[in-house]
Amino acid sequence: MSVQLRMSEHIVPLRIYITIFLALLVGTGLTVWAGGHDFPGSLNVIIALTIAVIKATLVVLYFMHVRYSSRLIWVVFTAALFWLGILFALTLSDYWTRGWLPIS
Numbered sequence: 001m002s003v004q005l006r007m008s009e010h011i012v013p014l015r016i017y018i019t020i021f022l023a024l025l026v027g028t029g030l031t032v033w034a035g036g037h038d039f040p041g042s043l044n045v046i047i048a049l050t051i052a053v054i055k056a057t058l059v060v061l062y063f064m065h066v067r068y069s070s071r072l073i074w075v076v077f078t079a080a081l082f083w084l085g086i087l088f089a090l091t092l093s094d095y096w097t098r099g100w101l102p103i104s
Contacts, residue, residue, distance in 0.1 A: 010068035
């Protein structure tokens with residue numbers, strides 16, 4: 001006796017893919033434009049990371065279909081982001097405290 005499992009797939013209209021693609025192209029253009037300017041202070045890093053996070057969010061939500069996925073996928077995605085945050089915190093805590101070490 002075989003059991004057939006049917007997964008319902010969300011069909012995304014082509015218009016959404018084209019819109020997201022154009023938004024990613026605009027984001028890439030903004031990245032190139034921002035890379036050619038020298039903003040005051042650490043604003044260069046903030047602008048570059050903001051554009052990168054927005055582009056990565058669009059890719060994850062639409063091209064990886066997380067937006068239309070089940071709650072379990074959202075839990076796994078949130079756990080992955082939380083783990084990434086822990087790794088960044090540990091790495092940065094090591095990096096920021098290296099000035100305290102005496103130079104041999």
